[in-house]
Amino acid sequence: MGGKDLATDSPVGKRSGRILVVEDQPDIRELIATILRAEGHEIAFASDGEMGIQMAQRDPPDVILLDLMMPKLHGYQVLQALRTHPATQRCAVVVVSAKAYASDKRKAMEMGASAYLQKPFDAASLRALVRQQLNKAVLTFWGARGSIASPGPTTLRFGGNTPCVSLSYQGAQVILDAGTGIRALGVALQAAAAGKPLEVNLLITHTHWDHIQGFPFFTPAFVPGNRVNIFGPHSAEKPLEKVLRGQMDPEYFPVALGDMAATITVRDVGMEPFQVGPFTVRAAYMNHPGMTLGYRLEAPGLTVAYATDTEPFRTLLPTVTSGADVAQFGRSQDQELVELVRGADVYIADAQYSPAEYAKKTGWGHTNYVDAVAIAIEADVKRLVLFSHDPMHSDDEVDRKLAHCRELVAASGKQIEVTAAAEATPLEVFVP
Numbered sequence: 049m050g051g052k053d054l055a056t057d058s059p060v061g062k063r064s065g066r067i068l069v070v071e072d073q074p075d076i077r078e079l080i081a082t083i084l085r086a087e088g089h090e091i092a093f094a095s096d097g098e099m100g101i102q103m104a105q106r107d108p109p110d111v112i113l114l115d116l117m118m119p120k121l122h123g124y125q126v127l128q129a130l131r132t133h134p135a136t137q138r139c140a141v142v143v144v145s146a147k148a149y150a151s152d153k154r155k156a157m158e159m160g161a162s163a164y165l166q167k168p169f170d171a172a173s174l175r176a177l178v179r180q181q182l183n184k185a186v187l188t189f190w191g192a193r194g195s196i197a198s199p200g201p202t203t204l205r206f207g208g209n210t211p212c213v214s215l216s217y218q219g220a221q222v223i224l225d226a227g228t229g230i231r232a233l234g235v236a237l238q239a240a241a242a243g244k245p246l247e248v249n250l251l252i253t254h255t256h257w258d259h260i261q262g263f264p265f266f267t268p269a270f271v272p273g274n275r276v277n278i279f280g281p282h283s284a285e286k287p288l289e290k291v292l293r294g295q296m297d298p299e300y301f302p303v304a305l306g307d308m309a310a311t312i313t314v315r316d317v318g319m320e321p322f323q324v325g326p327f328t329v330r331a332a333y334m335n336h337p338g339m340t341l342g343y344r345l346e347a348p349g350l351t352v353a354y355a356t357d358t359e360p361f362r363t364l365l366p367t368v369t370s371g372a373d374v375a376q377f378g379r380s381q382d383q384e385l386v387e388l389v390r391g392a393d394v395y396i397a398d399a400q401y402s403p404a405e406y407a408k409k410t411g412w413g414h415t416n417y418v419d420a421v422a423i424a425i426e427a428d429v430k431r432l433v434l435f436s437h438d439p440m441h442s443d444d445e446v447d448r449k450l451a452h453c454r455e456l457v458a459a460s461g462k463q464i465e466v467t468a469a470a471e472a473t474p475l476e477v478f479v480p
């Protein structure tokens with residue numbers, strides 16, 4: 049065995065996890081347990097589908113290894129139940145089956161399986177798959193719409209909730225913004241906690257309604273024993289805490305911030321780096337009305353940049369100043385955003401307008417998607433996620449925006465994966 053040990057070479061290293069094996073054949077259960085216990089993982093067993101669902105919902109594990117052909121409920125039924133229950137909808141589920149048909153594999157993936165492992169498997173493949181699931185980062189978009197919630201038949205696929213993104217990595221939960229999307233995230237987090245105390249970190253970019261309006265409906269903040277750590281910019285005049293309190297004033301909302309039962313801390317942050325779970329967070333001020341931050345989160349093996357609600361400085365600068373090189377000044381200001389997102393594994397970008405719309409809405413604080421692509425190319429990011437969809441844009445329009453951005457990237461010759469943030473569609477990033 050001269051091969052390199054991927055686990056110790058990984059920047060994340062070995063992370064042990066809690067694995068639930070849903071499998072009716074005792075010899076296979078034992079084989080899996082022997083292989084994974086040697087890696088330091090904690091193993092629990094369910095010998096049929098029904099028992100698998102009950103155990104997973106009672107105490108959601110990190111990874112579920114799921115057989116397909118089992119008594120009581122088969123694997124697809126279990127998968128469907130796991131994916132529709134808030135406690136388990138985000139668990140990693142690896143289907144482990146003797147079925148070799150492409151159609152079965154495709155069906156499992158369509159129904160939300162994280163991976164498919166063909167039986168008989170070798171120990172190295174099982175170890176590698178489990179490690180991949182434990183080391184992955186999952187970004188989930190709970191709201192990707194800018195400005196105002198816009199539910200309705202034309203926004204079903206990309207969603208109508210305002211900004212909220214969750215990032216789970218190495219057991220830590222980081223939330224980016226508290227738009228209306230945070231309500232459903234709160235329900236999911238609370239269910240997945242299965243009665244244990246929860247600690248979440250919430251990074252607010254700025255306090256326009258669409259970035260804080262969901263917070264009063266964030267269930268974990270109402271549960272005693274939970275901790276909610278909030279970070280964000282001091283407004284022109286007030287600390288962040290005062291602004292958050294303001295939106296829960298009795299004139300606007302029936303429950304005051306101070307009456308929420310969790311331990312809530314609110315910290316003003318600016319350009320000085322700070323630590324949130326495994327992440328070192330750096331921030332830069334965006335070009336948006338009021339004080340607005342974009343964030344860069346760095347942990348071993350993973351960098352995520354979240355820079356929404358901004359537009360290029362150079363498009364807004366007055367054209368006449370006494371002899372100054374305005375174009376050069378604008379470019380140097382815009383360079384700060386490029387540096388914030390440089391080399392990121394994922395760059396979540398303001399891409400609200402088309403070029404034609406931006407021409408009419410210059411100065412409204414949002415970006416033309418062509419500029420978002422240009423920043424991604426210049427900063428050499430690995431993935432670009434188009435975010436802050438305009439409330440007037442239907443799903444078909446977002447599709448067209450995405451197609452155009454992909455063409456622009458292809459024309460540049462860069463290898464950047466481009467997606468458009470879609471509500472409830474997670475983006476998994478596998479950390480080597």
Ligand SMILES: [Zn+2]
Nearest residue numbers: 254256336357
């Ligand atoms: Zn804003």
